[in-house]
Amino acid sequence: MIKAILFDLDNTLIDFMKMKRLSCEAAISAMIDAGLTMEKEKAMKLLFRLYDQHGFEDPRIFQKFLSKYQKEVNPKVLASGVVAYRKVRAGFLEPYPHVVRTLMKLKEKGIKLGIVTDAPTMKAWIRLMSMKIGDYFDVVVAFEDTMQLKPHTLPFQEAPRRLKVKPEECLMVGDRPERDVKGAQQLGMMTCFAKYGNASAVFSGADYDISDIEELLGVVGLHEHPTSEKGKKK
Protein backbone atom coordinates (compact mmCIF):
# COMPACT_ATOMS: atom_id res chain seq x y z
CA MET A 1 0.00 0.00 0.00
CA ILE A 2 1.35 3.40 -1.05
CA LYS A 3 1.42 5.78 1.92
CA ALA A 4 3.70 8.39 0.41
CA ILE A 5 4.69 9.63 -3.04
CA LEU A 6 8.09 11.21 -3.55
CA PHE A 7 8.65 13.41 -6.57
CA ASP A 8 11.70 14.55 -8.38
CA LEU A 9 11.24 18.28 -9.14
CA ASP A 10 12.86 19.33 -12.44
CA ASN A 11 11.35 17.65 -15.53
CA THR A 12 8.88 15.76 -13.30
CA LEU A 13 6.74 18.51 -11.75
CA ILE A 14 8.20 21.40 -13.74
CA ASP A 15 9.14 21.44 -17.42
CA PHE A 16 12.65 22.55 -16.57
CA MET A 17 14.28 21.94 -19.94
CA LYS A 18 11.62 23.88 -21.79
CA MET A 19 12.15 26.78 -19.40
CA LYS A 20 15.93 26.57 -19.88
CA ARG A 21 15.73 26.37 -23.65
CA LEU A 22 13.28 29.23 -24.10
CA SER A 23 15.03 31.43 -21.52
CA CYS A 24 18.39 30.81 -23.16
CA GLU A 25 17.03 31.51 -26.64
CA ALA A 26 15.75 34.85 -25.39
CA ALA A 27 19.08 35.55 -23.69
CA ILE A 28 21.13 34.73 -26.78
CA SER A 29 18.91 36.90 -29.01
CA ALA A 30 19.22 39.79 -26.58
CA MET A 31 22.99 39.36 -26.38
CA ILE A 32 23.30 39.32 -30.17
CA ASP A 33 21.17 42.47 -30.25
CA ALA A 34 23.56 44.08 -27.74
CA GLY A 35 26.74 43.11 -29.58
CA LEU A 36 27.46 39.37 -29.30
CA THR A 37 29.10 38.38 -32.58
CA MET A 38 27.84 34.84 -33.18
CA GLU A 39 25.00 33.08 -34.97
CA LYS A 40 22.10 32.19 -32.70
CA GLU A 41 22.12 28.47 -33.45
CA LYS A 42 25.85 28.14 -32.87
CA ALA A 43 25.61 30.17 -29.65
CA MET A 44 22.85 27.90 -28.29
CA LYS A 45 24.95 24.82 -29.03
CA LEU A 46 28.04 26.23 -27.30
CA LEU A 47 26.02 27.51 -24.34
CA PHE A 48 24.39 24.12 -23.73
CA ARG A 49 27.77 22.45 -24.01
CA LEU A 50 28.92 24.75 -21.17
CA TYR A 51 25.82 23.82 -19.17
CA ASP A 52 26.76 20.16 -19.59
CA GLN A 53 30.21 20.91 -18.19
CA HIS A 54 29.25 23.26 -15.35
CA GLY A 55 25.76 22.04 -14.49
CA PHE A 56 22.36 23.58 -15.18
CA GLU A 57 22.39 25.48 -11.89
CA ASP A 58 25.53 27.50 -12.67
CA PRO A 59 24.56 31.13 -11.97
CA ARG A 60 27.50 32.57 -13.94
CA ILE A 61 27.07 30.60 -17.15
CA PHE A 62 26.60 33.64 -19.44
CA GLN A 63 29.73 35.22 -17.97
CA LYS A 64 31.64 31.98 -18.70
CA PHE A 65 30.17 31.84 -22.18
CA LEU A 66 31.23 35.41 -23.07
CA SER A 67 34.58 35.02 -21.41
CA LYS A 68 35.29 31.87 -23.47
CA TYR A 69 33.92 32.91 -26.86
CA GLN A 70 34.29 36.71 -27.03
CA LYS A 71 37.30 38.99 -26.74
CA GLU A 72 35.91 40.52 -23.55
CA VAL A 73 32.95 40.27 -21.21
CA ASN A 74 30.99 43.35 -22.27
CA PRO A 75 28.72 44.25 -19.33
CA LYS A 76 26.01 45.59 -21.62
CA VAL A 77 25.89 42.30 -23.54
CA LEU A 78 25.94 40.26 -20.34
CA ALA A 79 23.22 42.37 -18.70
CA SER A 80 21.04 42.12 -21.80
CA GLY A 81 21.27 38.34 -21.62
CA VAL A 82 20.48 38.19 -17.92
CA VAL A 83 17.47 40.52 -18.25
CA ALA A 84 15.99 38.54 -21.15
CA TYR A 85 16.66 35.22 -19.40
CA ARG A 86 14.93 36.32 -16.20
CA LYS A 87 11.92 37.70 -17.99
CA VAL A 88 11.25 34.49 -19.91
CA ARG A 89 12.11 32.23 -16.97
CA ALA A 90 9.45 33.83 -14.79
CA GLY A 91 6.84 33.01 -17.42
CA PHE A 92 7.87 29.38 -17.75
CA LEU A 93 8.22 28.46 -14.11
CA GLU A 94 4.92 26.64 -14.41
CA PRO A 95 4.07 23.09 -13.37
CA TYR A 96 3.27 20.49 -16.05
CA PRO A 97 -0.41 20.17 -16.94
CA HIS A 98 -2.54 18.43 -14.25
CA VAL A 99 0.14 18.71 -11.57
CA VAL A 100 -1.92 20.89 -9.23
CA ARG A 101 -5.15 18.89 -9.41
CA THR A 102 -3.27 15.60 -9.08
CA LEU A 103 -1.42 16.79 -5.98
CA MET A 104 -4.70 18.01 -4.53
CA LYS A 105 -6.45 14.66 -5.04
CA LEU A 106 -3.53 12.68 -3.61
CA LYS A 107 -3.49 15.00 -0.60
CA GLU A 108 -7.26 14.61 -0.09
CA LYS A 109 -6.78 10.86 0.01
CA GLY A 110 -4.31 11.23 2.88
CA ILE A 111 -1.22 10.30 0.88
CA LYS A 112 1.91 12.04 2.13
CA LEU A 113 3.87 13.96 -0.50
CA GLY A 114 7.56 14.74 -0.70
CA ILE A 115 10.25 16.12 -2.99
CA VAL A 116 13.62 14.43 -3.50
CA THR A 117 15.77 16.66 -5.72
CA ASP A 118 19.42 17.24 -6.58
CA ALA A 119 18.75 21.00 -6.86
CA PRO A 120 20.18 23.34 -4.20
CA THR A 121 17.70 23.96 -1.35
CA MET A 122 16.87 27.58 -2.16
CA LYS A 123 16.49 26.98 -5.89
CA ALA A 124 14.14 24.08 -5.20
CA TRP A 125 12.04 26.15 -2.80
CA ILE A 126 12.00 29.18 -5.11
CA ARG A 127 10.71 26.94 -7.92
CA LEU A 128 8.07 25.39 -5.66
CA MET A 129 6.86 28.75 -4.31
CA SER A 130 6.93 30.34 -7.79
CA MET A 131 4.63 27.57 -8.98
CA LYS A 132 2.50 27.97 -5.81
CA ILE A 133 2.76 24.26 -4.99
CA GLY A 134 5.08 24.40 -1.96
CA ASP A 135 2.27 23.81 0.52
CA TYR A 136 1.42 20.37 -0.90
CA PHE A 137 4.68 18.86 0.27
CA ASP A 138 5.24 17.47 3.75
CA VAL A 139 8.97 17.23 3.15
CA VAL A 140 11.50 18.65 0.68
CA VAL A 141 14.85 16.86 0.53
CA ALA A 142 17.22 19.02 -1.53
CA PHE A 143 20.94 18.75 -2.12
CA GLU A 144 22.11 20.37 1.13
CA ASP A 145 19.98 18.02 3.24
CA THR A 146 22.25 15.05 2.59
CA MET A 147 25.05 16.54 0.43
CA GLN A 148 24.60 13.52 -1.86
CA LEU A 149 23.22 13.36 -5.37
CA LYS A 150 20.83 10.67 -6.55
CA PRO A 151 21.13 7.70 -7.06
CA HIS A 152 23.00 7.75 -3.72
CA THR A 153 20.68 6.17 -1.15
CA LEU A 154 20.93 8.98 1.43
CA PRO A 155 18.39 11.35 -0.17
CA PHE A 156 15.98 8.43 -0.62
CA GLN A 157 16.42 7.44 3.04
CA GLU A 158 15.96 10.97 4.35
CA ALA A 159 12.49 11.55 2.88
CA PRO A 160 10.70 8.46 4.37
CA ARG A 161 12.51 9.00 7.67
CA ARG A 162 11.09 12.51 7.97
CA LEU A 163 7.67 11.34 6.78
CA LYS A 164 7.70 8.47 9.28
CA VAL A 165 6.92 5.84 6.66
CA LYS A 166 8.90 2.83 5.43
CA PRO A 167 10.70 3.02 2.06
CA GLU A 168 8.57 0.13 0.76
CA GLU A 169 5.45 2.21 1.45
CA CYS A 170 6.79 4.93 -0.91
CA LEU A 171 6.41 5.46 -4.64
CA MET A 172 9.20 7.50 -6.21
CA VAL A 173 8.30 9.44 -9.37
CA GLY A 174 11.07 10.81 -11.57
CA ASP A 175 12.32 11.39 -15.10
CA ARG A 176 15.80 9.86 -14.86
CA PRO A 177 15.91 6.05 -14.80
CA GLU A 178 19.57 5.87 -13.82
CA ARG A 179 19.10 8.24 -10.88
CA ASP A 180 15.47 8.35 -9.70
CA VAL A 181 14.39 4.78 -10.49
CA LYS A 182 17.66 3.06 -9.66
CA GLY A 183 18.21 5.01 -6.44
CA ALA A 184 14.70 4.38 -5.12
CA GLN A 185 14.78 0.67 -6.02
CA GLN A 186 17.96 0.20 -3.97
CA LEU A 187 15.85 1.00 -0.90
CA GLY A 188 12.92 -1.17 -1.92
CA MET A 189 10.64 1.69 -3.01
CA MET A 190 8.10 1.34 -5.78
CA THR A 191 9.02 3.45 -8.78
CA CYS A 192 7.28 5.42 -11.49
CA PHE A 193 8.97 6.83 -14.59
CA ALA A 194 7.73 10.24 -15.78
CA LYS A 195 8.34 9.60 -19.44
CA TYR A 196 6.77 12.95 -20.42
CA GLY A 197 9.86 14.59 -18.87
CA ASN A 198 12.41 12.52 -20.73
CA ALA A 199 12.14 12.06 -24.47
CA SER A 200 15.31 10.04 -24.84
CA ALA A 201 14.99 7.17 -22.32
CA VAL A 202 13.73 3.95 -23.87
CA PHE A 203 13.76 1.46 -21.00
CA SER A 204 13.00 2.84 -17.56
CA GLY A 205 13.11 -0.29 -15.40
CA ALA A 206 10.35 1.25 -13.27
CA ASP A 207 7.19 -0.41 -11.97
CA TYR A 208 5.09 2.15 -13.81
CA ASP A 209 5.63 4.44 -16.80
CA ILE A 210 3.32 7.44 -17.08
CA SER A 211 2.74 9.96 -19.89
CA ASP A 212 0.77 12.39 -17.73
CA ILE A 213 1.10 12.98 -14.02
CA GLU A 214 -2.64 12.43 -13.59
CA GLU A 215 -2.08 8.71 -14.26
CA LEU A 216 -0.69 8.52 -10.71
CA LEU A 217 -4.29 8.52 -9.52
CA GLY A 218 -4.71 5.16 -11.25
CA VAL A 219 -1.47 3.87 -9.76
CA VAL A 220 -2.65 4.54 -6.21
CA GLY A 221 -6.14 3.20 -6.86
CA LEU A 222 -7.94 6.51 -7.32
CA HIS A 223 -9.15 5.71 -10.83
CA GLU A 224 -11.34 8.44 -12.18
CA HIS A 225 -12.25 6.35 -15.20
CA PRO A 226 -12.21 2.65 -14.23
CA THR A 227 -11.96 1.56 -17.86
CA SER A 228 -8.86 3.64 -18.55
CA GLU A 229 -5.79 1.79 -19.67
CA LYS A 230 -3.57 4.51 -18.32
CA GLY A 231 -1.40 4.06 -15.27
CA LYS A 232 -1.73 0.26 -15.27
CA LYS A 233 1.03 -1.79 -13.78
CA LYS A 234 3.32 -2.99 -16.52
Place this chain on the structure above:
Amino acid sequence: MIKAILFDLDNTLIDFMKMKRLSCEAAISAMIDAGLTMEKEKAMKLLFRLYDQHGFEDPRIFQKFLSKYQKEVNPKVLASGVVAYRKVRAGFLEPYPHVVRTLMKLKEKGIKLGIVTDAPTMKAWIRLMSMKIGDYFDVVVAFEDTMQLKPHTLPFQEAPRRLKVKPEECLMVGDRPERDVKGAQQLGMMTCFAKYGNASAVFSGADYDISDIEELLGVVGLHEHPTSEKGKKK
Protein backbone atom coordinates in the same frame (compact mmCIF):
# COMPACT_ATOMS: atom_id res chain seq x y z
CA MET B 1 28.39 75.27 -22.92
CA ILE B 2 27.13 71.88 -21.81
CA LYS B 3 28.59 69.14 -24.02
CA ALA B 4 27.77 66.18 -21.78
CA ILE B 5 25.23 65.30 -19.12
CA LEU B 6 26.15 62.75 -16.46
CA PHE B 7 23.37 61.06 -14.56
CA ASP B 8 23.24 59.25 -11.29
CA LEU B 9 21.12 56.10 -11.82
CA ASP B 10 19.11 55.13 -8.72
CA ASN B 11 16.51 57.75 -7.66
CA THR B 12 17.52 59.96 -10.60
CA LEU B 13 16.60 57.92 -13.68
CA ILE B 14 14.86 55.07 -11.83
CA ASP B 15 12.54 55.36 -8.84
CA PHE B 16 14.70 52.97 -6.87
CA MET B 17 13.21 53.55 -3.42
CA LYS B 18 9.67 53.00 -4.64
CA MET B 19 10.79 49.72 -6.23
CA LYS B 20 12.55 48.69 -3.00
CA ARG B 21 9.62 49.60 -0.78
CA LEU B 22 6.95 47.90 -2.88
CA SER B 23 9.10 44.82 -3.52
CA CYS B 24 9.89 44.49 0.19
CA GLU B 25 6.26 44.93 1.18
CA ALA B 26 5.34 42.08 -1.16
CA ALA B 27 8.21 39.99 0.22
CA ILE B 28 7.24 40.57 3.86
CA SER B 29 3.59 39.73 3.16
CA ALA B 30 4.60 36.53 1.38
CA MET B 31 6.95 35.56 4.22
CA ILE B 32 4.22 36.17 6.81
CA ASP B 33 1.91 34.01 4.69
CA ALA B 34 4.57 31.27 4.68
CA GLY B 35 5.22 31.37 8.42
CA LEU B 36 7.14 34.51 9.47
CA THR B 37 5.84 35.43 12.94
CA MET B 38 5.96 39.21 12.93
CA GLU B 39 3.66 42.14 12.18
CA LYS B 40 4.14 43.57 8.71
CA GLU B 41 4.88 47.12 9.84
CA LYS B 42 7.46 46.02 12.38
CA ALA B 43 9.08 43.67 9.85
CA MET B 44 9.41 46.49 7.30
CA LYS B 45 11.05 48.73 9.91
CA LEU B 46 13.55 46.05 10.94
CA LEU B 47 14.29 45.06 7.33
CA PHE B 48 15.05 48.64 6.29
CA ARG B 49 17.24 49.05 9.36
CA LEU B 50 19.24 46.06 8.06
CA TYR B 51 19.42 47.65 4.60
CA ASP B 52 20.88 50.77 6.24
CA GLN B 53 23.55 48.61 7.87
CA HIS B 54 24.39 46.30 4.95
CA GLY B 55 23.56 48.51 1.97
CA PHE B 56 20.65 48.38 -0.47
CA GLU B 57 22.52 46.06 -2.82
CA ASP B 58 22.94 43.23 -0.29
CA PRO B 59 21.67 40.10 -2.10
CA ARG B 60 21.26 38.09 1.13
CA ILE B 61 19.27 40.62 3.12
CA PHE B 62 16.21 38.37 3.66
CA GLN B 63 18.47 35.58 4.87
CA LYS B 64 20.08 38.01 7.34
CA PHE B 65 16.67 39.26 8.41
CA LEU B 66 15.31 35.77 9.16
CA SER B 67 18.54 34.66 10.75
CA LYS B 68 18.45 37.67 13.12
CA TYR B 69 14.76 37.77 14.00
CA GLN B 70 13.50 34.18 13.72
CA LYS B 71 14.55 30.98 15.45
CA GLU B 72 15.70 29.50 12.15
CA VAL B 73 15.97 30.36 8.47
CA ASN B 74 13.03 28.39 7.09
CA PRO B 75 13.73 27.86 3.37
CA LYS B 76 10.04 27.97 2.50
CA VAL B 77 9.65 31.37 4.17
CA LEU B 78 12.84 32.68 2.57
CA ALA B 79 11.89 31.40 -0.89
CA SER B 80 8.41 32.93 -0.60
CA GLY B 81 9.99 36.30 0.14
CA VAL B 82 12.46 36.06 -2.74
CA VAL B 83 9.77 35.02 -5.23
CA ALA B 84 7.43 37.87 -4.23
CA TYR B 85 10.28 40.39 -4.22
CA ARG B 86 11.42 39.43 -7.73
CA LYS B 87 7.93 39.51 -9.16
CA VAL B 88 7.23 43.04 -7.92
CA ARG B 89 10.73 44.31 -8.71
CA ALA B 90 10.40 43.38 -12.37
CA GLY B 91 7.25 45.50 -12.59
CA PHE B 92 8.82 48.55 -10.97
CA LEU B 93 12.14 48.64 -12.81
CA GLU B 94 10.76 51.52 -14.82
CA PRO B 95 12.32 54.90 -15.50
CA TYR B 96 10.74 58.03 -14.01
CA PRO B 97 8.19 59.78 -16.21
CA HIS B 98 9.69 61.66 -19.20
CA VAL B 99 13.10 59.98 -18.86
CA VAL B 100 13.01 58.32 -22.27
CA ARG B 101 11.84 61.29 -24.29
CA THR B 102 14.23 63.62 -22.48
CA LEU B 103 17.20 61.35 -23.19
CA MET B 104 16.11 61.11 -26.81
CA LYS B 105 15.93 64.88 -27.26
CA LEU B 106 19.29 65.45 -25.57
CA LYS B 107 20.82 62.81 -27.80
CA GLU B 108 19.29 64.38 -30.93
CA LYS B 109 20.93 67.66 -29.96
CA GLY B 110 24.34 65.95 -29.93
CA ILE B 111 24.80 66.07 -26.17
CA LYS B 112 26.84 63.16 -24.85
CA LEU B 113 25.23 61.15 -22.06
CA GLY B 114 26.80 59.17 -19.25
CA ILE B 115 26.03 57.37 -16.01
CA VAL B 116 28.06 57.84 -12.82
CA THR B 117 26.74 55.43 -10.19
CA ASP B 118 27.85 53.77 -6.97
CA ALA B 119 25.97 50.59 -7.96
CA PRO B 120 27.98 47.48 -8.94
CA THR B 121 28.60 47.28 -12.71
CA MET B 122 26.27 44.36 -13.46
CA LYS B 123 23.42 45.69 -11.32
CA ALA B 124 23.70 49.06 -13.04
CA TRP B 125 23.66 47.48 -16.50
CA ILE B 126 20.83 45.12 -15.61
CA ARG B 127 18.75 48.10 -14.47
CA LEU B 128 19.59 50.06 -17.62
CA MET B 129 18.80 47.15 -19.96
CA SER B 130 15.61 46.27 -18.04
CA MET B 131 14.42 49.81 -18.59
CA LYS B 132 15.56 49.65 -22.24
CA ILE B 133 17.63 52.83 -21.91
CA GLY B 134 21.15 51.37 -22.03
CA ASP B 135 21.71 52.47 -25.63
CA TYR B 136 21.36 56.17 -24.80
CA PHE B 137 24.56 56.23 -22.76
CA ASP B 138 28.00 56.72 -24.27
CA VAL B 139 29.64 55.73 -21.00
CA VAL B 140 28.64 53.98 -17.78
CA VAL B 141 30.95 54.47 -14.81
CA ALA B 142 29.92 52.02 -12.08
CA PHE B 143 31.57 51.08 -8.83
CA GLU B 144 34.14 48.62 -10.22
CA ASP B 145 35.40 51.16 -12.75
CA THR B 146 37.16 53.20 -10.09
CA MET B 147 36.51 51.25 -6.87
CA GLN B 148 35.57 54.56 -5.27
CA LEU B 149 32.17 55.80 -4.11
CA LYS B 150 30.92 59.30 -4.75
CA PRO B 151 31.74 62.04 -3.70
CA HIS B 152 35.29 60.78 -4.34
CA THR B 153 36.56 62.60 -7.43
CA LEU B 154 37.69 59.47 -9.32
CA PRO B 155 34.26 58.44 -10.70
CA PHE B 156 33.63 62.07 -11.75
CA GLN B 157 37.02 62.19 -13.51
CA GLU B 158 36.54 58.88 -15.29
CA ALA B 159 33.34 59.80 -17.13
CA PRO B 160 34.58 63.01 -18.89
CA ARG B 161 37.89 61.31 -19.64
CA ARG B 162 36.12 58.53 -21.54
CA LEU B 163 33.77 60.99 -23.22
CA LYS B 164 36.70 63.21 -24.24
CA VAL B 165 35.18 66.35 -22.75
CA LYS B 166 36.34 68.65 -19.96
CA PRO B 167 34.69 68.44 -16.54
CA GLU B 168 33.54 72.04 -16.83
CA GLU B 169 31.65 71.07 -20.01
CA CYS B 170 29.64 68.54 -18.01
CA LEU B 171 26.40 68.81 -16.08
CA MET B 172 26.00 66.23 -13.32
CA VAL B 173 22.42 65.30 -12.39
CA GLY B 174 21.75 63.45 -9.13
CA ASP B 175 19.53 63.09 -6.10
CA ARG B 176 22.12 63.26 -3.32
CA PRO B 177 23.56 66.72 -2.63
CA GLU B 178 26.34 65.42 -0.39
CA ARG B 179 27.52 62.90 -2.98
CA ASP B 180 26.42 63.88 -6.50
CA VAL B 181 26.46 67.66 -6.22
CA LYS B 182 29.48 67.98 -3.94
CA GLY B 183 31.57 65.42 -5.85
CA ALA B 184 30.88 67.01 -9.24
CA GLN B 185 31.53 70.55 -7.98
CA GLN B 186 34.98 69.52 -6.73
CA LEU B 187 35.92 69.00 -10.39
CA GLY B 188 34.29 72.19 -11.61
CA MET B 189 31.24 70.54 -13.18
CA MET B 190 27.87 72.22 -13.35
CA THR B 191 25.34 70.46 -11.16
CA CYS B 192 21.64 69.73 -11.14
CA PHE B 193 19.69 68.38 -8.17
CA ALA B 194 16.92 65.88 -8.99
CA LYS B 195 14.68 66.86 -6.12
CA TYR B 196 11.91 64.49 -7.30
CA GLY B 197 14.21 61.65 -6.19
CA ASN B 198 14.89 63.00 -2.71
CA ALA B 199 12.04 64.18 -0.54
CA SER B 200 14.19 64.96 2.47
CA ALA B 201 16.93 67.27 1.16
CA VAL B 202 16.19 70.94 1.73
CA PHE B 203 19.27 72.74 0.41
CA SER B 204 21.00 71.18 -2.57
CA GLY B 205 23.79 73.64 -3.28
CA ALA B 206 23.39 72.81 -6.99
CA ASP B 207 23.25 75.22 -9.93
CA TYR B 208 19.82 73.91 -10.84
CA ASP B 209 17.03 72.14 -8.95
CA ILE B 210 14.52 70.22 -11.06
CA SER B 211 11.18 68.60 -10.20
CA ASP B 212 10.92 66.65 -13.46
CA ILE B 213 13.75 65.37 -15.62
CA GLU B 214 12.24 67.11 -18.65
CA GLU B 215 13.32 70.44 -17.17
CA LEU B 216 16.84 69.52 -18.27
CA LEU B 217 15.81 70.59 -21.77
CA GLY B 218 15.45 74.12 -20.43
CA VAL B 219 18.77 73.90 -18.66
CA VAL B 220 20.61 73.10 -21.89
CA GLY B 221 18.66 75.65 -23.91
CA LEU B 222 16.20 73.30 -25.57
CA HIS B 223 13.11 75.02 -24.18
CA GLU B 224 9.95 73.50 -25.55
CA HIS B 225 7.85 76.27 -24.06
CA PRO B 226 9.92 79.46 -24.05
CA THR B 227 7.65 81.04 -21.45
CA SER B 228 8.08 78.18 -18.98
CA GLU B 229 9.54 79.04 -15.62
CA LYS B 230 10.84 75.49 -15.20
CA GLY B 231 14.49 74.65 -15.27
CA LYS B 232 15.64 78.23 -14.88
CA LYS B 233 18.95 78.92 -13.31
CA LYS B 234 18.48 79.71 -9.65
